Amino acid sequence: MLVFLLRRLIQAGFVLVAISLISFAIQDKLGDPVRQMVGMTTTPEVREQLREELGLNDGFLTQYARFARNALTGDFGTSYYYKEPTIDVILKKLPATFELAFCAILLVILIATPFGIITAINPKHLISRLIILVSSIGLSIPIFIIAIFMVYVFSIQWNLAPSFGRGETIVLFGAWESGLFTKDGLSHLLLPSLSLAIALTPIFVRLIRSEMSEVLQSEYIRFAWSKGLSAPRIYFFHALKNTMLPIITIGGIQAGTLVAYTILTETIFQWPGMGFLFMDAVSRVDTPLISAYLMVVGGMFVVMNTLVDLIYGLVNPTVRLASHGL
Amino acid sequence: MKPTVIIVACLSILLSSHTLSATLKMAFDADPISLDPHEQLSEGTLQFSHLAFDPLLRWQQNGTFEPRLATHWQAITPSTTRFFLRQGVTFHSGNPLTSADVVYTINRLKHSTDFRAMFDTIQSAKVIDDYTLDVSSAKPNPLILNIMTYVFPMDKDFYQGQDEIVKYGETFASRHVSGTGPFILEKRELGSRMEFRRNPNYWDTSSPGNVDKLIFTPIRNDATRLAALLSGDVDFIFPVSPIDIQRTQKTAGIQLVTMPSTRILLLHMNQTRRQEFKDTRVRKAINLAINQALIVDKILRGYATPAGQLSPNRFLGHIADLQPEYDLTKARQLMKEAGYEQGFRVSMMAPNNRYTNDEKVAQAVTAMLAKINIKADLKTLPKAQYFKEFDDRSADIMMLGWQSDTMDSNNLFEFIIACTDAKTGLGAYNASEYCNPSITDDIHQANQELNPERRLRLLQGIEKTLYQESAIVPLYWQFLTWAAKDKVKIQDIVNDRNYPYIGDLIIEQ
Numbered sequence: 019m020l021v022f023l024l025r026r027l028i029q030a031g032f033v034l035v036a037i038s039l040i041s042f043a044i045q046d047k048l049g050d051p052v053r054q055m056v057g058m059t060t061t062p063e064v065r066e067q068l069r070e071e072l073g074l075n076d077g078f079l080t081q082y083a084r085f086a087r088n089a090l091t092g093d094f095g096t097s098y099y100y101k102e103p104t105i106d107v108i109l110k111k112l113p114a115t116f117e118l119a120f121c122a123i124l125l126v127i128l129i130a131t132p133f134g135i136i137t138a139i140n141p142k143h144l145i146s147r148l149i150i151l152v153s154s155i156g157l158s159i160p161i162f163i164i165a166i167f168m169v170y171v172f173s174i175q176w177n178l179a180p181s182f183g184r185g186e187t188i189v190l191f192g193a194w195e196s197g198l199f200t201k202d203g204l205s206h207l208l209l210p211s212l213s214l215a216i217a218l219t220p221i222f223v224r225l226i227r228s229e230m231s232e233v234l235q236s237e238y239i240r241f242a243w244s245k246g247l248s249a250p251r252i253y254f255f256h257a258l259k260n261t262m263l264p265i266i267t268i269g270g271i272q273a274g275t276l277v278a279y280t281i282l283t284e285t286i287f288q289w290p291g292m293g294f295l296f297m298d299a300v301s302r303v304d305t306p307l308i309s310a311y312l313m314v315v316g317g318m319f320v321v322m323n324t325l326v327d328l329i330y331g332l333v334n335p336t337v338r339l340a341s342h343g344l
Numbered sequence: 345m346k347p348t349v350i351i352v353a354c355l356s357i358l359l360s361s362h363t364l365s366a367t368l369k370m371a372f373d374a375d376p377i378s379l380d381p382h383e384q385l386s387e388g389t390l391q392f393s394h395l396a397f398d399p400l401l402r403w404q405q406n407g408t409f410e411p412r413l414a415t416h417w418q419a420i421t422p423s424t425t426r427f428f429l430r431q432g433v434t435f436h437s438g439n440p441l442t443s444a445d446v447v448y449t450i451n452r453l454k455h456s457t458d459f460r461a462m463f464d465t466i467q468s469a470k471v472i473d474d475y476t477l478d479v480s481s482a483k484p485n486p487l488i489l490n491i492m493t494y495v496f497p498m499d500k501d502f503y504q505g506q507d508e509i510v511k512y513g514e515t516f517a518s519r520h521v522s523g524t525g526p527f528i529l530e531k532r533e534l535g536s537r538m539e540f541r542r543n544p545n546y547w548d549t550s551s552p553g554n555v556d557k558l559i560f561t562p563i564r565n566d567a568t569r570l571a572a573l574l575s576g577d578v579d580f581i582f583p584v585s586p587i588d589i590q591r592t593q594k595t596a597g598i599q600l601v602t603m604p605s606t607r608i609l610l611l612h613m614n615q616t617r618r619q620e621f622k623d624t625r626v627r628k629a630i631n632l633a634i635n636q637a638l639i640v641d642k643i644l645r646g647y648a649t650p651a652g653q654l655s656p657n658r659f660l661g662h663i664a665d666l667q668p669e670y671d672l673t674k675a676r677q678l679m680k681e682a683g684y685e686q687g688f689r690v691s692m693m694a695p696n697n698r699y700t701n702d703e704k705v706a707q708a709v710t711a712m713l714a715k716i717n718i719k720a721d722l723k724t725l726p727k728a729q730y731f732k733e734f735d736d737r738s739a740d741i742m743m744l745g746w747q748s749d750t751m752d753s754n755n756l757f758e759f760i761i762a763c764t765d766a767k768t769g770l771g772a773y774n775a776s777e778y779c780n781p782s783i784t785d786d787i788h789q790a791n792q793e794l795n796p797e798r799r800l801r802l803l804q805g806i807e808k809t810l811y812q813e814s815a816i817v818p819l820y821w822q823f824l825t826w827a828a829k830d831k832v833k834i835q836d837i838v839n840d841r842n843y844p845y846i847g848d849l850i851i852e853q
Contacts, residue, residue, distance in 0.1 A: 050732045050735075052511075053732065054728065056457060057385030057386055058746075059462070060457055060458050060460075061461065061766075062735070062769065063766060064457045071512075072512060096512075098512055099377060100534055101518070166567060173575040173577075180575070181575040182577060286565065286567070290533075290536045300728075301697075301726065302728070
């Protein structure tokens with residue numbers, strides 16, 4: 019276990035170095051940060067002077083070495099736009115994204131599990147066929163179409179939920195700004211989390227269905243039937259438990275999709291989270307913030323994968339962690 | 345007192361207090377990057393300046409000046425103007441406004457990297473007494489009043505000693521405000537929200553404005569911004585994209601207000617990169633092949649004015665006769681005469697998120713150029729990358745939009761037409777690399793010509809030469825498009841610079 023975590027830590031280190039190198043290499047292609055700081059009529063001479071002061075004229079290696087030196091002391095640069103340490107800026111936006119993702123995942127679990135089970139147990143039933151059909155369509159609709167449709171129907175036509183922003187928030191534990199405990203905050207959460215959930219649900223419905231119908235064919239389930247166990251016990255205890263193993267793994271892989279989808283959802287709903295922050299940073303050429311965001315997300319991936327492997331081990335103790343995943 | 349009188353009195357108090365409390369939620373596409381009004385010369389900053397600060401004078405919808413913190417002014421010598429300040433005005437901090445504050449502000453502007461280009465012409469500002477000051481320029485300055493619209497007096501006692509202007513770091517001024525404006529900043533979340541409440545001590549008590557609370561949210565995405573208005577989450581938005589205009593107009597309870605702006609869209613044909621563009625006949629042919637009216641009609645849905653010159657009609661250099669021409673036969677004829685009947689290949693670049701429908705306009709232009717056998721390889725880029733390429737002048741044809749800061753033709757000529765001079769910044773956006781010394785002379789001349797008649801001749805002369813030589817391709821002047829709920833009377837407070845005077849906004853209850 020300890021060896022496993024240690025290896026993962028080293029792995030994380032490599033991932034972060036690779037990400038920082040790549041994000042540094044592309045910075046030059048993103049545009050000129052100085053352009054974003056000055057008006058149109060500022061003379062080229064003044065702009066050049068600013069570039070010099072910011073160290074943007076130094077070579078790639080000089081700039082990277084400076085960045086790496088600071089990063090080792092915990093300083094990941096200062097955002098050009100927010101004028102605050104990049105990590106602080108990102109951490110301030112983390113709660114919004116976390117709450118959005120959390121609600122979406124909750125909705126996915128609540129919708130996908132029963133639907134997946136129904137279609138696996140009774141594949142020929144009309145409802146099952148309908149679910150499969152809808153999920154096939156759902157798979158092929160991009161999330162921004164879903165989101166725009168939701169805004170049009172629920173916000174513009176029926177006026178049921180706000181179309182943008184996060185609404186009223188309260189501060190928990192002195193640091194966590196939460197929208198989960200106010201009525202206004204929850205109503206703002208409704209459309210974005212629903213869009214995110216709708217985009218992710220079809221994959222999981224189909225996944226649960228295929229995994230579970232495979233499990234239901236297996237020897238031990240037939241044995242369980244012949245032993246006279248009750249149907250719910252077979253379905254929800256014996257079959258579902260084994261279905262969940264691959265789902266957890268794939269769910270972990272889907273975390274990447276989730277990050278990408280939150281960026282899109284947050285942009286459309288003007289959700290003040292990390293994804294929106296990132297898109298803004300790209301359009302403002304806020305390069306320190308872009309690098310820091312990529313590193314934070316990279317770090318989150320490593321943590322997420324580690325967690326998935328740990329949960330895997332809990333659900334199925336025969337999996338040996340130390341040899342797994344490396 | 346009779347009971348009815350009392351009832352009427354009570355009712356009127358009730359009603360009047362009612363009209364005084366209105367909340368405005370507005371969503372524009374950008375917010376100020378800093379609370380320091382001198383850190384960046386951008387639309388967002390100036391919109392903010394009109395909320396938290398007050399200018400000495402400001403533009404009215406009809407293009408004339410309206411006195412604000414300066415009640416009147418007079419020229420005492422050709423290069424010196426005396427300004428008389430309004431008395432009894434206080435800053436949000438409680439300090440009274442005096443001419444020392446104005447002088448302090450002008451000196452600060454002279455040190456700002458962004459405003460320096462304009463304020464370099466001002467040599468000194470001198471306190472005469474508490475409410476009088478003299479502003480002098482080195483040479484006679486015909487645009488002194490235009491420039492003074494950028495003077496939003498800052499609270500000297502509040503800022504002094506901690507007032508440095510830094511482009512990439514936090515300063516006192518970028519986090520704290522004390523102006524004289526109609527609104528006091530209450531809360532700010534950079535990039536996502538600003539909240540203001542009305543200044544209870546605002547000097548302009550005759551202003552009909554009844555906005556008590558103002559919530560400002562920058563929403564960059566066009567669809568999200570419009571959805572926010574249509575769903576009732578905000579009351580006032582800018583801009584509305586052309587594809588949404590029709591829909592906005594059809595929606596009950598929503599009004600659309602449009603106004604021609606002075607921003608010109610144009611194409612540069614780089615004469616250093618391309619031998620062909622050195623030939624006036626080729627440049628003329630390109631001008632003739634591009635159908636401005638069609639672009640405006642089809643791509644901008646009529647929300648622009650086709651341009652045959654740089655100066656819009658409210659500028660001095662404008663010549664009514666210079667209309668855009670479209671004549672394919674003549675264009676082909678000219679190409680043939682120049683020896684390019686078979687045409688040639690050029691590279692072209694345009695932004696894809698800077699101006700309204702910029703990418704589509706650029707695509708239309710390439711199609712039009714193809715008709716005279718010029719094959720343009722178009723590359724469009726987001727503005728962050730585009731202006732880097734523009735500075736490098738890395739394509740043969742490049743698109744540019746320009747809004748004159750001084751509301752004067754000469755500003756266009758200085759940046760777009762004058763021979764490039766890295767030191768003074770003259771011709772910084774002259775990606776045509778067109779250089780005509782006599783025009784550059786005229787530009788210098790116009791900067792200090794006080795006689796309106798002679799100045800008019802100079803500016804129109806430049807415009808005429810550009811037209812004759814087909815130095816550039818003027819495309820159109822963009823419209824500004826705002827939308828709001830019907831009860832929000834924005835038509836009275838918007839202007840062609842897009843600094844809505846929210847202090848004077850009336851919201852019907």
